[in-house]
Amino acid sequence: MPACPICASSQTVKNGRIHNGKQRFKCQNCGRQFVEQPTKKVIDSATRELVDRLLLERISLAGIARAAQVSEQWLQTYVNEKYALVPRSVQVTPKKRSLTIQCDELWSFVDNKGNKQWVWLALDADTREIVGVYIGARDETAARKLWASLPAVYRQCAIAYTDFWAAYVLVLPSQRHRAVGKETGFCSYIERFNNTLRQRVLRLVRKTLSFSKSLENHIGAIWYFIHYYNASLLM
Template sequence: MTCPTCGSHDIMKNGTTRRGKQNYKCRDCGRQFVKNPQWKPIDPDSRAMIDRLLLERVPLAGIARVVQVCESWLQSYVNRYYQGVPRQVQVEPKDKGRLVVQMDELWSFVDDKGNKQWIWLAMDVVTREIVGCYIGDRSGTSAVALWQSLPGVYRPCAMVYTDYWEAYTAALPSKRHRAVGKESGLTSYIERFNNTLRQRVSRLVRKTLSFSKKLENHIGAIWNFIHHYNELIRSERPSC
């Protein structure tokens, strides 16, 4: 028998574990271990696979089955992962001049459908980047938070197109805000992204069992996909 830490063969028995398995101890380094342990560290390739699967419409139970990890470990990993996701967009430098932004809000919920969480989004019409996001209620306060989430280059000069939801009127500069109907096509890009978000994030599918039970993870999952989407848009854009 070999110590898994130092490779020593000077091993002695050291009682049993709480599950009744024989416990061993290395006399050289003091490491305690059992033969054929049920718990094994998750290798980097499996973690990378989990990170990719979190960007697809796969529930956590499905990810646990695919990667063959414990669901409780996966939930803890996801909690830590989403805590580290930045809650602010990073956009490419923009030339001086008027920018055009489309805004819209998307319904979602956490834990039960009575706990509504509206996803407020802003998209740059030219680059198709998501340039603003806020998750909260559907009040004017959330509309203001969406406007404030935009990078500084947009707020002084951007022309903003939204639907007729009244919260936008008080939150956006009147001279650079236009409320339009769907038939105008002036909010079509952000509405299309809303559909993409529902199709790619399992927590947002209307009839799903994969809904969020924790608000922090709900927000983290949405921001995680937004960062991925922006990176994908930039990579597909032809270079000059």
């Protein structure tokens, strides 16, 4: 067996293989894992673009690593950096008409189902753009955060349709707030988007092994898809 590159111990054993099939070893003295004659793989722009597209699909990070033929360690670092840079505000097209929005909350969790993270969303009923987002608790403070995330023109002019969740009554302007039931269809677009979000972002699927373990990445992944979704409406 090869000697450990850290402590030079000869007490090493085989310990599986890395993503490209190369033999991995583990030092029984210091615990270091290593391969013989390691080569640093440069991830080219085409592979990064493929990863960017796959992050928008219902595929786990392990699945993306296999499809793109990159290591899970490199992919996790890349995802951490990418999601940290995703803007946490919407960019919407200018509006010269009456405005109507639909608002709803989507249940999710991070690390375990006891750590609930509600995705609050507001959608322009005419353009289908997502115009407001907040991720956090399901209370009055969160409803205010959603309202604050809306562009000023929506806060000043829009008619807002919601379900009967009490927090909306406390936050939205009473003269422009309409609480409605599902049977009316006035919140159908936002409910349909909730389904789209669950279908495209694997960490939001109710029964999944690919749930988020990091709140920052959970928020980043949702914002990443929302920016893509809004841009796709303009194509």
